[in-house]
Amino acid sequence: MMIKAGIVGGTGYTGVELLRLLAGHSGVELTVITSRGEKGLKVSDLFPNLRGRVNLAFVEPDEATLQGCDVVFFATPNGTAMKSVPALLSAGVKVIDLAADFRLRHSAEWEQWYGMPHSCPELLAEAVYGLPEINREAIRNARLVANPGCYPTAVQLGFLPLLEAGVIDPQSLIADAKSGVSGAGRKAEVGILLAEAGDNFKAYGVAGHRHWPEIRQGLSAVAGGPVALIFVPHLTPMIRGIHATLYATLTDPDADLQALFERRYAAEDFVDVLPPKSHPETRSVRGVNQCRLAIHRPQHGKTAVVLSVIDNLVKGAAGQAIQNMNLMFGLPEAAGLEGIALLP
Amino acid sequence: MMIKAGIVGGTGYTGVELLRLLAGHSGVELTVITSRGEKGLKVSDLFPNLRGRVNLAFVEPDEATLQGCDVVFFATPNGTAMKSVPALLSAGVKVIDLAADFRLRHSAEWEQWYGMPHSCPELLAEAVYGLPEINREAIRNARLVANPGCYPTAVQLGFLPLLEAGVIDPQSLIADAKSGVSGAGRKAEVGILLAEAGDNFKAYGVAGHRHWPEIRQGLSAVAGGPVALIFVPHLTPMIRGIHATLYATLTDPDADLQALFERRYAAEDFVDVLPPKSHPETRSVRGVNQCRLAIHRPQHGKTAVVLSVIDNLVKGAAGQAIQNMNLMFGLPEAAGLEGIALLP
Amino acid sequence: MMIKAGIVGGTGYTGVELLRLLAGHSGVELTVITSRGEKGLKVSDLFPNLRGRVNLAFVEPDEATLQGCDVVFFATPNGTAMKSVPALLSAGVKVIDLAADFRLRHSAEWEQWYGMPHSCPELLAEAVYGLPEINREAIRNARLVANPGCYPTAVQLGFLPLLEAGVIDPQSLIADAKSGVSGAGRKAEVGILLAEAGDNFKAYGVAGHRHWPEIRQGLSAVAGGPVALIFVPHLTPMIRGIHATLYATLTDPDADLQALFERRYAAEDFVDVLPPKSHPETRSVRGVNQCRLAIHRPQHGKTAVVLSVIDNLVKGAAGQAIQNMNLMFGLPEAAGLEGIALLP
Amino acid sequence: MMIKAGIVGGTGYTGVELLRLLAGHSGVELTVITSRGEKGLKVSDLFPNLRGRVNLAFVEPDEATLQGCDVVFFATPNGTAMKSVPALLSAGVKVIDLAADFRLRHSAEWEQWYGMPHSCPELLAEAVYGLPEINREAIRNARLVANPGCYPTAVQLGFLPLLEAGVIDPQSLIADAKSGVSGAGRKAEVGILLAEAGDNFKAYGVAGHRHWPEIRQGLSAVAGGPVALIFVPHLTPMIRGIHATLYATLTDPDADLQALFERRYAAEDFVDVLPPKSHPETRSVRGVNQCRLAIHRPQHGKTAVVLSVIDNLVKGAAGQAIQNMNLMFGLPEAAGLEGIALLP
Structure with missing residues (x-):
C-alpha cells in the first residue's frame, strides 16, 4: 500500500x-x-x-x-x-x-x-x-x-557523542558554521544574488540567529542541563552544503574520541564517522541524506575539534x-x- | 544474472x-x-x-x-x-x-x-x-x-532533426559550445584551477579541436555528404554541463521546426524537446543521462537556432x-x- | 579646475x-x-x-x-x-x-x-x-x-573593422554573447540568485533582446546599409565580464584580418588586439576600461570568428x-x- | 629618484x-x-x-x-x-x-x-x-x-587589541579561518581545481599548519608570554580573500571592546574598524591593502568574537x-x- x-x-x-x-x-x-x-x-x-x-x-x-x-x-x-x-x-x-x-x-x-x-x-x-x-x-x-533546522542538524550530530559521554565542558561550546546560499531559500533578496554572494565570504547573525535556541535546547537535553553555546553562521559562495567546525574544552584528557564517535554512530545509516585525521568535504554529501564527521584534537591539547558536513537541503x-x-x-x-x- | x-x-x-x-x-x-x-x-x-x-x-x-x-x-x-x-x-x-x-x-x-x-x-x-x-x-x-565525446553528443543531437529532414544548408553549420571544467578531466593543470577558471570565461581551441572531426563525421553521415562546420568551444566557470548553441541557415522557410524536433525524439527516453520559446539550463540535467533541446527561429528569419544541454559526465x-x-x-x-x- | x-x-x-x-x-x-x-x-x-x-x-x-x-x-x-x-x-x-x-x-x-x-x-x-x-x-x-549597452559595446567593437573594410557579408552576422550576472543589475530577482545562476549556464532572450536593435542600428550605420544580425545572449556563472563570439561570412578570401584589426585599433587606448591564435579571457579586463579582441579564421575557411571581451560594468x-x-x-x-x- | x-x-x-x-x-x-x-x-x-x-x-x-x-x-x-x-x-x-x-x-x-x-x-x-x-x-x-603570511596577518590584527589590553585569556584563543584558493598558489594540483574546490567547502591541516607557529610567535610576543592557540584553516570556493573568525574568553567583563578596537587602529591607514554589529565581507577588500574588522560579544557573554577580513594577495x-x-x-x-x- x-x-x-x-x-x-x-x-x-x-x-x-x-x-x-x-x-x-x-x-x-x-x-x-x-x-x-x-x-x-x-x-x-x-x-x-x-x-x-x-x-x-x-x-x-x-x-x-x-x-x-x-x-x-x-x-x-x-x-x-x-x-x-x-x-x-x-x-x-x-x-x-x-x-x-x-x-x-x-x-x-x-x-x-x-x-x-x-x-x-x-x-x-x-x-x-x-x-x-x-x-x-x-x-x-x-x-x-x-x-530540525539545517545548522542544528550538523551541529548537534557533531557535539552529541562528546556531550553524551561527558568528556567536554558543556559551558565551552563554540559552533563556527558555514552554509551554502540555498540555506537562505529561494527568495528574491539582493544579499544572495550571485553578484553579491559569489566570490565572497561573510559571517551573519552573530548577535543572534534563530537556530541558536534550537541547538541550545537540543544540546541541553543531551547534556542534562543548560549548555553555553557560541554560534556564528557564515555564508559561503556555494549552492548546497553546511560545514560546521565545532570546538569544546575536554574534561577527560584520556578519552579516545575516535572510538567514542565510531561507537556512537556504528548503527546509524546516515552518520558516517571518517578515519582519524580526515577532513570531510561538503561535496561528499551533495544531494544525499548523510552527515560525515571527523574528530580532531590539535596538538593533543585540551580542545576537541569536530568537523561535520551535511547537505542542508537533504539531511538538513x-x-x-x-x-x-x-x-x-x-x-x-x-x-x-x-x-x-x-x-x- | x-x-x-x-x-x-x-x-x-x-x-x-x-x-x-x-x-x-x-x-x-x-x-x-x-x-x-x-x-x-x-x-x-x-x-x-x-x-x-x-x-x-x-x-x-x-x-x-x-x-x-x-x-x-x-x-x-x-x-x-x-x-x-x-x-x-x-x-x-x-x-x-x-x-x-x-x-x-x-x-x-x-x-x-x-x-x-x-x-x-x-x-x-x-x-x-x-x-x-x-x-x-x-x-x-x-x-x-x-x-561519443561530450561536445559531439550535445551538438549532434541538436543538428540531427534538421539535417535528417533536409531543412538546413549543411554548409552553414556553426556550433558555439560552452563546457564546465570537469570536461577537461581530473588533471593537475594550471588552466583549470579555481583561481584561473573561476569567475572567468574564454574560448579555446578555435583553430582546431579534436571533437571537430568527430562531429563532422557524424553529421556528414546523417546529411549524406560532407557538412561544413565551425566549432568554437568555450570554458565556463561551472563544474558540470555543456550548453551548445547551434546555428544553421534554413533552406525550407515553411518547415515547422518545433514539430520536427518533437516527432524525431518522441520515442527517445533521453532526449527531451522543450516547449517553444524555452531556454534549457545545464542544471536541469545535472547528474542525469538527458539531453534537453529547444529550437528557435529569431525574428522568423533564415537562421535556425538550437539550444542543447547535457551533463558532460553523464549523457556526455x-x-x-x-x-x-x-x-x-x-x-x-x-x-x-x-x-x-x-x-x- | x-x-x-x-x-x-x-x-x-x-x-x-x-x-x-x-x-x-x-x-x-x-x-x-x-x-x-x-x-x-x-x-x-x-x-x-x-x-x-x-x-x-x-x-x-x-x-x-x-x-x-x-x-x-x-x-x-x-x-x-x-x-x-x-x-x-x-x-x-x-x-x-x-x-x-x-x-x-x-x-x-x-x-x-x-x-x-x-x-x-x-x-x-x-x-x-x-x-x-x-x-x-x-x-x-x-x-x-x-x-552604449554592454553587449552592444563588445559586439560592435568586434565587427567594426570587418564591416568598415567591407570584407564580410553584412547579411551573415551572428553574435553569440555570454555575460556575467552583474549585467542583470543589482535587483532582487530569483533568476540571478547564486543558488539559481551558480554552476549553471543558459541562453535567454533568443526571441528578442533590447540590445539587438541597438547593435543592428550601430552596425548598419557602419556598413552603410541594413545588416542582418542574429544575437543570442547567455548567462554565465560569473560576476563581471562579457565574452562575445562573433561569426560572419567572409567576402574577401584574401583579406589579412589580423593586420586589419591591428591597423583599425592602433591608436585606440582602450581596444587591444591580441596576437594571432589568441583567446582573450574576461578576467584579463576585470575592473578596467578595456576591450580585448582576437580574430580567427578556422580551417582557413569562409567564416571569420572574432572573440571580444570587456568588463560589462567598465568598458560596458x-x-x-x-x-x-x-x-x-x-x-x-x-x-x-x-x-x-x-x-x- | x-x-x-x-x-x-x-x-x-x-x-x-x-x-x-x-x-x-x-x-x-x-x-x-x-x-x-x-x-x-x-x-x-x-x-x-x-x-x-x-x-x-x-x-x-x-x-x-x-x-x-x-x-x-x-x-x-x-x-x-x-x-x-x-x-x-x-x-x-x-x-x-x-x-x-x-x-x-x-x-x-x-x-x-x-x-x-x-x-x-x-x-x-x-x-x-x-x-x-x-x-x-x-x-x-x-x-x-x-x-607575514596571509592567515597570520588576518589573525594577528584581530587578536592584537584584545591581547595588548589584557582583556582576554591568552590560553583561550581559537582562530577559525577561511581562505580563497589563490592562497594555495598558482600550482598544478588536483585539490584546487575548479571541479574539485568549486561548490565545496572543507577544513584542512587541522593537525598542524605552518602558519600556526607564526601566529603563535607573534601573539605570544604581544601577550608577553606563550599563548595557547587553536587554528583551523578552511578552503572556501572563491578566488581571493580570507575571513578569520576569532574566539577568546574575556577576562574583563567591563571592557568596551568597540572603543578598544577603534582606539588601537585610529591612526592606521590599512586597518578599518567597522561600526558595532557589522559583518565584514571579503569582497569589501578585494584587490586592496586593507584589513576590515568587527568585534562582537554574543549574548553579552564571556566570549569575544572578532571578524577579520583581508585580501590574501594584498594585505596578506x-x-x-x-x-x-x-x-x-x-x-x-x-x-x-x-x-x-x-x-x-
Missing part, C-alpha cells in the same frame, strides 16, 4: 528537494502539492529537472484535499504550518513540518525568536523533534514531527523529513534515500 | 561517474577497477561520496581479471584502450571505450588529430559509434562501442556508456539511469 | 562602479548622488568598499542641486533620465545617460522595445551614441551622450561613461581609467 | 600581484623579474592583464642584476630566498621576503615546520617581521623584512610587502596602495 503524501508550499528549495526524493521513493504516492502564488503552474515548468517525473500542478491549499493524505509535509515559511496542523491531526493525518513552528518546546521562547504569537502552543509538548539519531523511538510513534531538510516519514510509517529507514552524492 | 563489469582507469571524472551510476544499477556487478597510479587505494578513499557503496580498491590492470568480465569500460587517456581491446574482444568480452580511440572511422584522420599511430586500425570499421539515437540497432549487436560520457551497455546486453535502455537532476 | 559631477540613481552596479572610478579621478569632484529609496544612507554603508573614500550620503533627486553640476550621469532604470534631461540641458549641464533612453535614433523603435512612450523624442537626433571608437569627434562636442558601462566625460570636457581620454585588471 | 625594484620568482599569484601594484606605484621602477621556468617569456604573455603596462620579460636569476636593485622582493617557494639573501644584503640591497624563510625567530622551529635546514639562521635575529601595525619603527630601519602578501617597502625607503606608507576594492 502506497503512502499518500501531500506537500504544502512546494515552490522553495526544500519543496523541490522533497519532490525529487519522493518521486524516487517506491512507497509513496505524491497526491497534492500546494502553492498560493503558483497555482495552476505545472511543477515541472518551475523546476525543469522534474520534467517527465512529476506530473502534478500546484493547487491552492485546500483542507479537504490535504485531509485525504496520509502525511503532509509543510515546506512553508515559519508561522504557516501551525495554522493548519491542528485540523490535520484531528483528521488523522500525520504532519512533518520542515519550518520552525514546532521546534522549540516553550512558546515564549518561540515567540521571542520568531516575532509572532504561536497559534497552537498546546501542540509543542506533543511535537517530536525529528532528529532520528536522538529521538528514533519517539518519531516512530509521533503524529507531528518538527523537522527534505531527506531528514523522509527519514522521519519512513520511521512514522514503519518503512525501512533508508527507503528512497539510497542515492549517491554527486562528485564532482 | 548479473553483468560482470570492469573499469580500466577509474581515477578520473568519467571513472567516478561510472562508479556512481553502476553502484546503483541493479543488473550489474562491478568486479574490478584498475589504476596503475593508485593501485591498492580504496576507491572510496579517493572519492568519499562512494563510502559505504563501493568497496573495491584499485588494482593494477591485469589481462586475466579483465577477461573474466562480461564488459569492460575504458575511462583512460586516448591511446590506451586500443592496446588492450583486441585481446579482450578475442576473449569474448564486450568493450565500451569512453576515450576517443575508436570514434573516427579513418585511421589517418585519427592519427592526425591524436598525434600517435593507431595500434588496431582494423577495428575501426567494426566499432560502433555509441550514439543510441542514431545507431541503436548497431549498438545492440556491437562487440566494441566507441562512446558515463551515462551514455551505460545506456550503450544496456542495449548491448538486452537490458531496458534506462536501467540504472533513473535519477533526477539535482536542482539547485 | 575640477569638474563637478552628479550621479542620479547610484544604488546599482553601474552606480557603485561610477563611484569607484570617479573617486580615483583627479579631475572630478563628486558633488551629489541621488537615490529615492536610500536617501539619507551613507554611500559607504551600502558599498563598504568605498569606506574612507566616498563620504557622500544619498539624497533625494533635486533639480537645483543637479543643475549646479557640470555633468550628470544617469545610472537609472530605463525611462527615468528622459524626464530630467531637457531641463538639465537647458541649464547648461552636460548629461551622460548609462541607461537606454537615448540609444535608438527612432522613437517608434524605442517605444516598441522599451514598452513606454518616449517623453523627449526631439532629443534623439541630438544625442550622441557614446562609443568613442566610432564617434569620438561628435562626443567631444556633445551635450547629451547615450552611453561606467568606464566608457567616464571616457566619454573626458572627451566632453577636453581631458586626456584615459584620465581616471589607468587601473590594471585584477587577476586572478 | 625612483626606487629600483627586482622580483625573484614572478610567475605565481604574489608575483603578478606585486607587478600589478608596482606598475601603478609612481616611486618605483621595476627593473628585473626572474623565473627559471619561464625565462624569455614576456610577463604580459603569462598575465594578459599586464599587457601595455609591464613590458619586461622573465630572465634567469642573476646575482649581478639583482645587486643593481635598491630592493628585491622574493615571491619564491619557501627555502629559496635564504640562499640569496646574505649576498644581497652584503651588496647593500634591501630584501623583502614574501615566503616564510625569515618569519620564525628560532631556526629549530623553522626546520621542524618547513622540513629543511635553514641556510642562514644567523639572519633570523636581524630579520624584521613585516607587520607594520606592530613593528613600524623596526621596519623603517630594516635591511631584511619577513613579510604583495600589498603588505609594498607597505613595508614604503616604510623602508621613507615614502608615504600608502604610496601605490590607493586603489579601491572591486565590488561587485
Whole structure:
C-alpha cells in the first residue's frame, strides 16, 4: 500500500528537494502539492529537472484535499504550518513540518525568536523533534514531527557523542558554521544574488540567529542541563552544503574520541564517522541524506575539534523529513534515500 | 544474472561517474577497477561520496581479471584502450571505450588529430559509434562501442532533426559550445584551477579541436555528404554541463521546426524537446543521462537556432556508456539511469 | 579646475562602479548622488568598499542641486533620465545617460522595445551614441551622450573593422554573447540568485533582446546599409565580464584580418588586439576600461570568428561613461581609467 | 629618484600581484623579474592583464642584476630566498621576503615546520617581521623584512587589541579561518581545481599548519608570554580573500571592546574598524591593502568574537610587502596602495 503524501508550499528549495526524493521513493504516492502564488503552474515548468517525473500542478491549499493524505509535509515559511496542523491531526493525518513552528518546546521562547504569537502552543509538548539519531523511538510513534533546522542538524550530530559521554565542558561550546546560499531559500533578496554572494565570504547573525535556541535546547537535553553555546553562521559562495567546525574544552584528557564517535554512530545509516585525521568535504554529501564527521584534537591539547558536513537541503531538510516519514510509517529507514552524492 | 563489469582507469571524472551510476544499477556487478597510479587505494578513499557503496580498491590492470568480465569500460587517456581491446574482444568480452580511440572511422584522420599511430586500425570499421539515437540497432549487436565525446553528443543531437529532414544548408553549420571544467578531466593543470577558471570565461581551441572531426563525421553521415562546420568551444566557470548553441541557415522557410524536433525524439527516453520559446539550463540535467533541446527561429528569419544541454559526465560520457551497455546486453535502455537532476 | 559631477540613481552596479572610478579621478569632484529609496544612507554603508573614500550620503533627486553640476550621469532604470534631461540641458549641464533612453535614433523603435512612450523624442537626433571608437569627434562636442549597452559595446567593437573594410557579408552576422550576472543589475530577482545562476549556464532572450536593435542600428550605420544580425545572449556563472563570439561570412578570401584589426585599433587606448591564435579571457579586463579582441579564421575557411571581451560594468558601462566625460570636457581620454585588471 | 625594484620568482599569484601594484606605484621602477621556468617569456604573455603596462620579460636569476636593485622582493617557494639573501644584503640591497624563510625567530622551529635546514639562521635575529601595525619603527630601519603570511596577518590584527589590553585569556584563543584558493598558489594540483574546490567547502591541516607557529610567535610576543592557540584553516570556493573568525574568553567583563578596537587602529591607514554589529565581507577588500574588522560579544557573554577580513594577495602578501617597502625607503606608507576594492 502506497503512502499518500501531500506537500504544502512546494515552490522553495526544500519543496523541490522533497519532490525529487519522493518521486524516487517506491512507497509513496505524491497526491497534492500546494502553492498560493503558483497555482495552476505545472511543477515541472518551475523546476525543469522534474520534467517527465512529476506530473502534478500546484493547487491552492485546500483542507479537504490535504485531509485525504496520509502525511503532509509543510515546506512553508515559519508561522504557516501551525495554522493548519491542528485540523490535520484531528483528521488523522500525520504532519512533518520542515519550518520552525514546532521546534522549540516553550512558546515564549518561540515567540521571542520568531516575532509572532504561536497559534497552537498546546501542540509543542506533543511535537517530536525529528532528529532520528536522538529521538528514533519517539518519531516512530509521533503524529507531528518538527523537522530540525539545517545548522542544528550538523551541529548537534557533531557535539552529541562528546556531550553524551561527558568528556567536554558543556559551558565551552563554540559552533563556527558555514552554509551554502540555498540555506537562505529561494527568495528574491539582493544579499544572495550571485553578484553579491559569489566570490565572497561573510559571517551573519552573530548577535543572534534563530537556530541558536534550537541547538541550545537540543544540546541541553543531551547534556542534562543548560549548555553555553557560541554560534556564528557564515555564508559561503556555494549552492548546497553546511560545514560546521565545532570546538569544546575536554574534561577527560584520556578519552579516545575516535572510538567514542565510531561507537556512537556504528548503527546509524546516515552518520558516517571518517578515519582519524580526515577532513570531510561538503561535496561528499551533495544531494544525499548523510552527515560525515571527523574528530580532531590539535596538538593533543585540551580542545576537541569536530568537523561535520551535511547537505542542508537533504539531511538538513527534505531527506531528514523522509527519514522521519519512513520511521512514522514503519518503512525501512533508508527507503528512497539510497542515492549517491554527486562528485564532482 | 548479473553483468560482470570492469573499469580500466577509474581515477578520473568519467571513472567516478561510472562508479556512481553502476553502484546503483541493479543488473550489474562491478568486479574490478584498475589504476596503475593508485593501485591498492580504496576507491572510496579517493572519492568519499562512494563510502559505504563501493568497496573495491584499485588494482593494477591485469589481462586475466579483465577477461573474466562480461564488459569492460575504458575511462583512460586516448591511446590506451586500443592496446588492450583486441585481446579482450578475442576473449569474448564486450568493450565500451569512453576515450576517443575508436570514434573516427579513418585511421589517418585519427592519427592526425591524436598525434600517435593507431595500434588496431582494423577495428575501426567494426566499432560502433555509441550514439543510441542514431545507431541503436548497431549498438545492440556491437562487440566494441566507441562512446561519443561530450561536445559531439550535445551538438549532434541538436543538428540531427534538421539535417535528417533536409531543412538546413549543411554548409552553414556553426556550433558555439560552452563546457564546465570537469570536461577537461581530473588533471593537475594550471588552466583549470579555481583561481584561473573561476569567475572567468574564454574560448579555446578555435583553430582546431579534436571533437571537430568527430562531429563532422557524424553529421556528414546523417546529411549524406560532407557538412561544413565551425566549432568554437568555450570554458565556463561551472563544474558540470555543456550548453551548445547551434546555428544553421534554413533552406525550407515553411518547415515547422518545433514539430520536427518533437516527432524525431518522441520515442527517445533521453532526449527531451522543450516547449517553444524555452531556454534549457545545464542544471536541469545535472547528474542525469538527458539531453534537453529547444529550437528557435529569431525574428522568423533564415537562421535556425538550437539550444542543447547535457551533463558532460553523464549523457556526455558515463551515462551514455551505460545506456550503450544496456542495449548491448538486452537490458531496458534506462536501467540504472533513473535519477533526477539535482536542482539547485 | 575640477569638474563637478552628479550621479542620479547610484544604488546599482553601474552606480557603485561610477563611484569607484570617479573617486580615483583627479579631475572630478563628486558633488551629489541621488537615490529615492536610500536617501539619507551613507554611500559607504551600502558599498563598504568605498569606506574612507566616498563620504557622500544619498539624497533625494533635486533639480537645483543637479543643475549646479557640470555633468550628470544617469545610472537609472530605463525611462527615468528622459524626464530630467531637457531641463538639465537647458541649464547648461552636460548629461551622460548609462541607461537606454537615448540609444535608438527612432522613437517608434524605442517605444516598441522599451514598452513606454518616449517623453523627449526631439532629443534623439541630438544625442550622441557614446562609443568613442566610432564617434569620438561628435562626443567631444556633445551635450547629451547615450552611453552604449554592454553587449552592444563588445559586439560592435568586434565587427567594426570587418564591416568598415567591407570584407564580410553584412547579411551573415551572428553574435553569440555570454555575460556575467552583474549585467542583470543589482535587483532582487530569483533568476540571478547564486543558488539559481551558480554552476549553471543558459541562453535567454533568443526571441528578442533590447540590445539587438541597438547593435543592428550601430552596425548598419557602419556598413552603410541594413545588416542582418542574429544575437543570442547567455548567462554565465560569473560576476563581471562579457565574452562575445562573433561569426560572419567572409567576402574577401584574401583579406589579412589580423593586420586589419591591428591597423583599425592602433591608436585606440582602450581596444587591444591580441596576437594571432589568441583567446582573450574576461578576467584579463576585470575592473578596467578595456576591450580585448582576437580574430580567427578556422580551417582557413569562409567564416571569420572574432572573440571580444570587456568588463560589462567598465568598458560596458561606467568606464566608457567616464571616457566619454573626458572627451566632453577636453581631458586626456584615459584620465581616471589607468587601473590594471585584477587577476586572478 | 625612483626606487629600483627586482622580483625573484614572478610567475605565481604574489608575483603578478606585486607587478600589478608596482606598475601603478609612481616611486618605483621595476627593473628585473626572474623565473627559471619561464625565462624569455614576456610577463604580459603569462598575465594578459599586464599587457601595455609591464613590458619586461622573465630572465634567469642573476646575482649581478639583482645587486643593481635598491630592493628585491622574493615571491619564491619557501627555502629559496635564504640562499640569496646574505649576498644581497652584503651588496647593500634591501630584501623583502614574501615566503616564510625569515618569519620564525628560532631556526629549530623553522626546520621542524618547513622540513629543511635553514641556510642562514644567523639572519633570523636581524630579520624584521613585516607587520607594520606592530613593528613600524623596526621596519623603517630594516635591511631584511619577513613579510607575514596571509592567515597570520588576518589573525594577528584581530587578536592584537584584545591581547595588548589584557582583556582576554591568552590560553583561550581559537582562530577559525577561511581562505580563497589563490592562497594555495598558482600550482598544478588536483585539490584546487575548479571541479574539485568549486561548490565545496572543507577544513584542512587541522593537525598542524605552518602558519600556526607564526601566529603563535607573534601573539605570544604581544601577550608577553606563550599563548595557547587553536587554528583551523578552511578552503572556501572563491578566488581571493580570507575571513578569520576569532574566539577568546574575556577576562574583563567591563571592557568596551568597540572603543578598544577603534582606539588601537585610529591612526592606521590599512586597518578599518567597522561600526558595532557589522559583518565584514571579503569582497569589501578585494584587490586592496586593507584589513576590515568587527568585534562582537554574543549574548553579552564571556566570549569575544572578532571578524577579520583581508585580501590574501594584498594585505596578506604583495600589498603588505609594498607597505613595508614604503616604510623602508621613507615614502608615504600608502604610496601605490590607493586603489579601491572591486565590488561587485
